[in-house]
Amino acid sequence: MTGAHDQAGVLDGDPAAADGATAAAVRIEDVSVRFRARKTEVLALDDTTLRVGRGEFVAIAGPSGCGKSTLLKLAAGLLRPSSGTVSLFDSEVTGPRADIGYVFQRAALLEWRTARRNIAIQAEIRRMDTGAANRRIDELIEMTGLAGFEDAYPHELSGGMQQRVALCRALLHRPPVLLMDEPFGALDALTREQMNVELHRIWRETGTTILLVTHSIAEAVYLAGRVAVMSARPGRVIETLDIELPDQRDYAATMSDPAFAAATNRIRRLLGAEGGID
Amino acid sequence: MSSNTTASPPTGVTPHARPAASARAADLVDRSWRPLALLLALFLVWWAVTVTGLIQPYLVPSPGATIETLVDNSGYLIQHTWITTLETVVGFALAVAFGVLAAVLIVYSPTAEKTLYPVLLFAQVIPKIAIAPLFIVWLGFGFSPKVLIAILIAFFPIVISMVAGLRAVDPEMLELAATMGAGPLQTFGKIRLPASLPHLFSGLKVAVTLAVTGAVVGEFVGGNEGLGFVILQANGNIDTPMLFAGLIVMSFVGVVLFFLIELAEKLLLPWHPSRRSNAATTAF
Ligand SMILES: Nc1ncnc2c1ncn2[C@@H]1O[C@H](COP(=O)(O)OP(=O)(O)O)[C@@H](O)[C@H]1O
Numbered sequence: 001m002t003g004a005h006d007q008a009g010v011l012d013g014d015p016a017a018a019d020g021a022t023a024a025a026v027r028i029e030d031v032s033v034r035f036r037a038r039k040t041e042v043l044a045l046d047d048t049t050l051r052v053g054r055g056e057f058v059a060i061a062g063p064s065g066c067g068k069s070t071l072l073k074l075a076a077g078l079l080r081p082s083s084g085t086v087s088l089f090d091s092e093v094t095g096p097r098a099d100i101g102y103v104f105q106r107a108a109l110l111e112w113r114t115a116r117r118n119i120a121i122q123a124e125i126r127r128m129d130t131g132a133a134n135r136r137i138d139e140l141i142e143m144t145g146l147a148g149f150e151d152a153y154p155h156e157l158s159g160g161m162q163q164r165v166a167l168c169r170a171l172l173h174r175p176p177v178l179l180m181d182e183p184f185g186a187l188d189a190l191t192r193e194q195m196n197v198e199l200h201r202i203w204r205e206t207g208t209t210i211l212l213v214t215h216s217i218a219e220a221v222y223l224a225g226r227v228a229v230m231s232a233r234p235g236r237v238i239e240t241l242d243i244e245l246p247d248q249r250d251y252a253a254t255m256s257d258p259a260f261a262a263a264t265n266r267i268r269r270l271l272g273a274e275g276g277i278d
Numbered sequence: 279m280s281s282n283t284t285a286s287p288p289t290g291v292t293p294h295a296r297p298a299a300s301a302r303a304a305d306l307v308d309r310s311w312r313p314l315a316l317l318l319a320l321f322l323v324w325w326a327v328t329v330t331g332l333i334q335p336y337l338v339p340s341p342g343a344t345i346e347t348l349v350d351n352s353g354y355l356i357q358h359t360w361i362t363t364l365e366t367v368v369g370f371a372l373a374v375a376f377g378v379l380a381a382v383l384i385v386y387s388p389t390a391e392k393t394l395y396p397v398l399l400f401a402q403v404i405p406k407i408a409i410a411p412l413f414i415v416w417l418g419f420g421f422s423p424k425v426l427i428a429i430l431i432a433f434f435p436i437v438i439s440m441v442a443g444l445r446a447v448d449p450e451m452l453e454l455a456a457t458m459g460a461g462p463l464q465t466f467g468k469i470r471l472p473a474s475l476p477h478l479f480s481g482l483k484v485a486v487t488l489a490v491t492g493a494v495v496g497e498f499v500g501g502n503e504g505l506g507f508v509i510l511q512a513n514g515n516i517d518t519p520m521l522f523a524g525l526i527v528m529s530f531v532g533v534v535l536f537f538l539i540e541l542a543e544k545l546l547l548p549w550h551p552s553r554r555s556n557a558a559t560t561a562f
């Protein structure tokens with residue numbers, strides 16, 4: 001290992017990576033993924049390319065089963081591509097990566113731990129300094145509005161609260177990139193809006209690179225700086241849209257912004273041509 | 279999230295505060311009056327059939343005669359109860375140790391699964407009571423054959439429940455552990471093992487009562503100690519009051535051990551769904 005990720009690209013001698021401003025946080029190049037299930041073979045991703053710059057917020061939208069989760073797992077190193085290359089911060093992904101934060105649709109909390117201790121597992125496994133970890137947990141609990149619920153067990157928390165715990169856990173070690181797989185898909189509409197506003201604020205405050213998979217076109221456009229639209233299986237990114245909205249986004253104002261309507265309509269048409277989002 | 283939804287006081291987050299003593303007592307009464315009423319009814323039937331002479335005393339002794347036997351022979355009974363309890367507890371503890379180890383091997387190694395699992399199933403099909411005489415031949419009339427039968431009979435439910443428990447872990451939780459850089463030992467200790475405990479405990483409750491049976495069967499087959507021996511002797515002497523006394527004490531041992539496991543479960547797994555109060559506890 002070459003040490004800090006900021007230097008890794010320079011040492012690799014990659015000219016694009018050496019240029020700090022355009023250095024890619026996530027780079028998925030010409031990647032194909034084949035799953036062998038019994039006798040049939042499924043081509044989940046077909047020669048797909050996606051790049052996410054440092055500090056960018058990119059959303060992925062696409063029909064169900066088009067390989068969105070597969071794409072995210074590739075970036076995390078939880079899955080190996082059949083062909084092509086995946087790199088995070090210019091170092092090739094060859095196994096599970098620990099320099100990320102991951103959030104699933106289900107909160108996946110440990111039911112025998114309180115909210116606070118569910119967040120703390122990240123620190124325990126990484127053997128972080130306890131004092132520093134505790135201060136960081138306090139900060140995150142405050143930031144996500146979990147204050148007062150620290151000692152509740154998962155079954156005592158609503159879906160939105162559980163997902164806040166999962167988000168805190170993913171942010172604890174200040175990961176340079178946050179991978180989120182339909183994190184708000186199971187929440188009711190109102191809680192989902194609140195979480196969107198929350199996540200957007202966290203992104204602006206922390207500068208973390210975020211790659212978010214979503215079923216909701218509105219969510220993708222409200223949150224992201226760019227939206228990657230995928231085709232139905234075999235999946236590939238068919239178009240990437242730049243969202244022409246200010247970084248500071250008020251929810252209600254954004255909803256009535258003509259640029260918002262233009263972007264959602266464009267995505268809806270793209271997905272409509274692909275058989276629609278489910 | 280707007281602050282008005284999150285700043286609400288966490289009123290729902292108090293079910294883990296200990297309920298008031300009076301509430302706990304009420305709960306205990308609520309749970310125990312039905313089985314106690316049934317036991318009382320059975321006792322009354324027993325008393326009625328003996329006092330009316332419907333059944334001869336040499337077949338079913340009266341409750342009075344049985345209680346008298348229990349009291350008069352308390353020293354003798356305690357001595358043999360101690361032996362049976364010791365055999366049961368030692369056998370059960372060893373079955374837990376071997377069972378958990380076997381389950382971990384089965385879950386972590388496909389080779390171990392392919393070799394161990396079929397053999398375990400085959401061994402389970404053999405009636406262990408039928409091979410008890412063999413253990414007496416091999417190991418003599420002492421302590422060890424009884425412990426061995428208790429182990430064999432208690433082992434299977436422990437392995438099965440522990441394997442199920444270790445497999446019940448959420449695959450996404452394992453993926454999250456990988457993104458935290460967890461090694462296999464950390465994943466086992468912090469995720470898989472605690473996740474398996476509710477399953478393990480349901481197996482332990484079955485296993486502990488089976489272990490009592492195992493020890494008593496061993497005493498039936500050979501030896502001159504333990505409650506199995508007491509019952510066999512009473513049977514030989516057509517001493518039905520003593521036979522009933524032995525049965526009562528034996529059931530008592532099984533029930534006490536069962537509740538000790540329940541107590542351990544309650545203390546170790548306060549978070550488990552079966553421990554949750556019936557009241558809705560969702561925070562909001
Ligand atoms: N482990 C697997 N084995 C076989 N097929 C899989 C596996 N994982 C995903 N697939 C298939 O690959 C395709 C893409 O899956 P996924 O990435 O989960 O889609 P999405 O998240 O977009 O709904 C689907 O058709 C799915 O059935």
Ligand SMILES: [Mg+2]
Nearest residue numbers: 068069070181
């Ligand atoms: Mg998915």
